[in-house]
Amino acid sequence: MSAVRVLGIDPGTRVTGYGVVEAERGRIRYIGSGCVRTAPGDMAPRLAEIYRGLTEVISTYGPRDAAVEEVFLARNPASAIKLGQARGVAIAASVAGDLAVHEYAARRVKQAVVGTGRASKEQVQHMVCTLLSLQGTPQEDAADALAIAICHVNTLGL
Numbered sequence: 001m002s003a004v005r006v007l008g009i010d011p012g013t014r015v016t017g018y019g020v021v022e023a024e025r026g027r028i029r030y031i032g033s034g035c036v037r038t039a040p041g042d043m044a045p046r047l048a049e050i051y052r053g054l055t056e057v058i059s060t061y062g063p064r065d066a067a068v069e070e071v072f073l074a075r076n077p078a079s080a081i082k083l084g085q086a087r088g089v090a091i092a093a094s095v096a097g098d099l100a101v102h103e104y105a106a107r108r109v110k111q112a113v114v115g116t117g118r119a120s121k122e123q124v125q126h127m128v129c130t131l132l133s134l135q136g137t138p139q140e141d142a143a144d145a146l147a148i149a150i151c152h153v154n155t156l157g158l
Contacts, residue, residue, distance in 0.1 A: 004158055005031065007063035007099065008149030009054065010141050011086040014038060016050050017141025020061045021132065021149045023158035028150065030132040031061060033142040043082070047089045054090055058097035066094035067152035069144070070103045104151050109144075112151035 003024035010017035015038075020031040036053030038046035068091060071084050094101045107117035113127045125143040128134070131150060138146060 004065065004156065005061065005063040006149040006152050007058065007061065007066045008145040008147065008152065009066060009068045009090045010144040010148060011068065011083065011090045012141065013043070013046055013082045013086045015141045016053065016086060016090065017145035018054065018057050019142055019146030019149050020063055021146065021153060023153040028131065028153055030134060033138050033146055035139055035141050043085065047085055050086055050089045051093050054093035055097065058093065058099065063099060065152060066099040066101045067148045068101060068103050069109065069148050070105045102152055104148060109147050109151040112154045113147045
């Protein structure tokens with residue numbers, strides 16, 4: 001079986017994290033990660049920035065699959081709607097790039113990476129660094145995206 005490259009996406013309207021890993025024969029390897037940051041202002045141009053940024057990531061890294069965090073229930077309905085828009089753009093960019101799209105709840109991602117669905121952001125960052133043998137700690141949104149990609153790899157049983 002050949003290596004499978006996975007793009008994890010942690011959508012957000014201000015910062016969208018991405019992380020790319022490759023899995024083959026029970027091994028997972030870090031490929032790259034970062035964030036698409038949007039300028040303050042109207043929502044439509046920000047969503048376009050997210051789309052362009054993720055399209056560039058897909059073109060650069062050539063993943064096969066995209067794993068996107070599902071929307072959680074937010075206390076603020078306006079925030080949930082904005083997050084849903086960012087997720088929609090992330091999914092659209094992934095589909096336009098011919099990626100298979102998979103969605104995971106935050107609790108499931110934490111369970112897959114840390115071992116508990118109630119893990120803190122710091123615990124997720126630490127385990128991402130450990131599992132991928134990273135020298136430095138990725139920015140929080142990038143670490144979350146890497147965790148989503150790791151969750152997908154674990155789900156596939158690679």
